[in-house]
Structure formats: structure tokens, C-alpha cells
Amino acid sequence: MTVLDALFQIQRNQDASLQFRCACRVGMCGTCAMTINGVPRLACKTGIRTLEPGDVSVAPLQNLPVIKDLVVSLEPFFAQWKRINPALRTADPKKTELAIVRSDSRYMQSVESKRDCITCGACYGACGVKSTSGEYLGPAAINRAYLRLMDPRDNGVDDRLRILNDERGGIWRCHTQFNCTAVCPKGITLTDTIGRLKRAMLFPSQFRKKS
Ligand code: SF4
Ligand code: FES
Structure with missing residues (x-):
């Protein structure tokens, strides 16, 4: 039962x-x-x-x-989700050719264990920072932004980096408590995602050189 x-x-x-x-x-x-x-x-x-x-x-x-x-109500959760522009923003919306994303590409290797979010909100409910900061994006939205930043087809890098780098609501608010990672039912290593983004933020040009 x-x-x-x-x-x-x-x-x-x-x-x-x-x-x-x-x-x-x-x-x-x-x-x-x-x-x-x-x-x-x-x-x-x-x-x-x-x-x-x-x-x-x-x-x-x-x-x-x-x-x-x-x-x-999941409204606050999805309000943060929307802030990071979750949809794919292609460089050339008129292009009709299908993009080929190889399984051994940098993108696939860095996102493989992070793609299965079911937007359940468990990580949002577990987050100690979220409980004190209404402006914090929360782990799931940050993970979604990471997927888009790594995606070679996406062209919304600057907007997403600006939101992630925001002093009040962005990734720097995370205190690495691991609560989100511990509860995610899909096994997404959310704290690792946030750590990767913090390190990558020192060299943001890497997101513009996607492969
Ligand atoms: S706990 Fe995992 S599956 Fe649920 S919203 Fe967060 S990242 Fe997505
Ligand atoms: S009822 Fe769908 S995840 Fe539980």
C-alpha cells in the first residue's frame, strides 16, 4: 500500500x-x-x-x-520557472532542418541525469533558502535554465545568465544544503547543477561556444 x-x-x-x-x-x-x-x-x-x-x-x-x-498552489513555483524563459529559443526560427544532437556531445554528457524533471515541486518545498526568500528561483527553475544554457540549439544565453546572476533571486542564494537533491524523486542532482553554474559564471563565454 x-x-x-x-x-x-x-x-x-x-x-x-x-x-x-x-x-x-x-x-x-x-x-x-x-x-x-x-x-x-x-x-x-x-x-x-x-x-x-x-x-x-x-x-x-x-x-x-x-x-x-x-x-x-504551484503558482509561485511556475512563476519562477517562467522567469528563466524555459522554452527553447532557436537562433534561426525559420530553419526547417532537424538539429542533430549526438549522444556523445558535450551537451548530452552534461545533461543526461538532469532532464527528467516532472515539476512536482518537492525540491521547492524542501529548499531552506526558498523558505526565507520569495525571490529565489528555486532548484528546478535553475536546473531548467542550465539545460537551456547547455543546449547547442538555444540562443537565449544572455537573458538567462542575467537572471541566474541576480544577487537577490539567482544562484548565489543557494547555500548548498543538498535538501533539493535529497528529495528529488527523479534523482536529479540539483545541487551539482547549481555548483556547475556558479563555476561556469566565472567564464560565461563558454555558453556562447556550444557544441
Ligand atoms: S524535485 Fe526533481 S522532479 Fe520535482 S520539481 Fe524538483 S527537480 Fe523537478
Ligand atoms: S500521481 Fe503522478 S506522480 Fe504521483
Whole structure:
């Protein structure tokens, strides 16, 4: 039994008004993220038996406004996501040829373990810096910006670097607490992404010489 199964049982048998979100039930959509025994996790991928014995506590994700019970608004999360211009910005929008991205290219090798974000918000809820700074981009948005900066097809380098370099909301706010990396259900090494960007920011011209 997963925590999500247990919530359905409670909703059916004890409290029909209980509100929570889910869609895929297999760890793909990210909608069921919540705080379980104090840690942000996906309810559909958390087996009750894998938790420490005793009562199981459930709470909404932190750092996000609660709509009702376990349902939070992801608006602040996506507001930060939008700030880094998440869509691919091609150098030549009229080009019709397909781009070839080789599996042994610098891009593929540097982003392979960082591409599977399901925008669940668990890292946002776990981030200690986010809890004190509304302006901080948060780990997922920074990771998305990194993917675009490394992408040889993308042409939005200057805008993204400006936002990432922002003193109040950018990457320098990260205190390397590793909370985001510890909770990401897709195993994305978010702290590593932020560290890479901090080092790369010393030589930003490398993002303009993509290969
Ligand atoms: S980076 Fe990981 S924890 Fe953060 S939103 Fe994406 S999947 Fe969720
Ligand atoms: S219901 Fe989709 S990730 Fe849990």
C-alpha cells in the first residue's frame, strides 16, 4: 500500500471531504507531491512499509500556499520557472532542418541525469533558502535554465545568465544544503547543477561556444 492508496481509503471510508491531488499514480506526473513524515515525496511512490514504523504524518508541501488539505498552489513555483524563459529559443526560427544532437556531445554528457524533471515541486518545498526568500528561483527553475544554457540549439544565453546572476533571486542564494537533491524523486542532482553554474559564471563565454 502506498500513501496515496491510504489517502483514497481515508477519503472513501472516513472523510469524503479530504482533498489531495494525483493523476498518473506511477510517479510520472508529479501532482501527488506532499510532505510525508516531514520529507517531500510522491505519495504514489511512497510505500507505507518503507516508512519508519508508527504513525505516518502527511502535510502539504512547504513554501507554497495551501489551497485545501494537501493541495497547494504551484503558482509561485511556475512563476519562477517562467522567469528563466524555459522554452527553447532557436537562433534561426525559420530553419526547417532537424538539429542533430549526438549522444556523445558535450551537451548530452552534461545533461543526461538532469532532464527528467516532472515539476512536482518537492525540491521547492524542501529548499531552506526558498523558505526565507520569495525571490529565489528555486532548484528546478535553475536546473531548467542550465539545460537551456547547455543546449547547442538555444540562443537565449544572455537573458538567462542575467537572471541566474541576480544577487537577490539567482544562484548565489543557494547555500548548498543538498535538501533539493535529497528529495528529488527523479534523482536529479540539483545541487551539482547549481555548483556547475556558479563555476561556469566565472567564464560565461563558454555558453556562447556550444557544441
Ligand atoms: S527537480 Fe526533481 S524535485 Fe524538483 S520539481 Fe523537478 S522532479 Fe520535482
Ligand atoms: S500521481 Fe503522478 S506522480 Fe504521483
